Amino acid sequence: MIAAQVRAARQVTTLTPHLARAVRAVYPDAAGKMSVVGNGVGRDWLAAAGSGTGGIMAAARLAPYKGVDLLLWSFRGLLEKEPAARLTICGGDFSGGHYQELARRLGLGGRVRFLGRIGDRRLREELFRARFFVSSSRAETYGLAALEAMAAGRAVLAARTGAARAWTHGREAWLFAPGDWRALESGLLQLWRDPALRRRLARCGRSFAAAQSWEDRARRYARIYRRARAGA
Numbered sequence: 001m002i003a004a005q006v007r008a009a010r011q012v013t014t015l016t017p018h019l020a021r022a023v024r025a026v027y028p029d030a031a032g033k034m035s036v037v038g039n040g041v042g043r044d045w046l047a048a049a050g051s052g053t054g055g056i057m058a059a060a061r062l063a064p065y066k067g068v069d070l071l072l073w074s075f076r077g078l079l080e081k082e083p084a085a086r087l088t089i090c091g092g093d094f095s096g097g098h099y100q101e102l103a104r105r106l107g108l109g110g111r112v113r114f115l116g117r118i119g120d121r122r123l124r125e126e127l128f129r130a131r132f133f134v135s136s137s138r139a140e141t142y143g144l145a146a147l148e149a150m151a152a153g154r155a156v157l158a159a160r161t162g163a164a165r166a167w168t169h170g171r172e173a174w175l176f177a178p179g180d181w182r183a184l185e186s187g188l189l190q191l192w193r194d195p196a197l198r199r200r201l202a203r204c205g206r207s208f209a210a211a212q213s214w215e216d217r218a219r220r221y222a223r224i225y226r227r228a229r230a231g232a
Contacts, residue, residue, distance in 0.1 A: 010228040015142045039144045040214035045151035055086030057130035059145040063094040067136035074185035076106050092117040127152040132191045138178050150205030155198040157187045172208045
């Protein structure tokens with residue numbers, strides 16, 4: 001059914017170059033009519049924000065593919081070197097309390113906050129207070145939370161998955177291989193200790209995110225629709 005839809009489509013879009021390659025490999029008929037249009041950020045995320053002085057922030061549903069277990073293990077390693085570190089995790093719980101229990105067993109009580117599902121306004125408030133943002137996902141289709149964190153002026157530490165596959169290490173974000181908890185722990189330590197690195201990542205990331213507005217995405221889709229109509 002999907003193969004027939006791809007053959008019939010005049011234009012096909014995906015969120016990332018990696019997804020585009022995967023789609024072309026499975027559906028060769030998509031070749032020649034494929035466009036990549038990523039997600040965007042709203043203007044509210046670009047509100048002015050200074051350097052955060054709080055703890056580390058993550059925004060992810062509590063599900064295995066988000067790598068929350070890796071983050072908790074790596075955060076415990078960070079605490080051995082930086083006992084003052086704190087971690088806030090926002091996102092709906094799809095695990096039945098598994099990660100809260102893991103945090104307890106790892107001795108992280110009082111150092112990790114689980115806020116559950118929160119709205120965008122509260123999320124922005126938490127981001128503006130955070131020292132930096134971390135995404136530890138094992139896999140992502142895109143990874144919008146990291147882009148929103150960049151727009152909010154936070155340095156980002158992210159697994160190289162989803163949109164982050166196309167980012168430059170040390171420019172848009174500090175990147176590590178998905179599932180590599182040792183590299184994640186090292187990144188946590190580097191960003192916690194190095195304010196100059198955080199400022200550089202925040203500046204470059206914010207500039208990158210500002211160019212990924214929903215208005216820009218709408219213009220790109222409008223051009224794609226015009227091409228599709230012209231091919232009628």
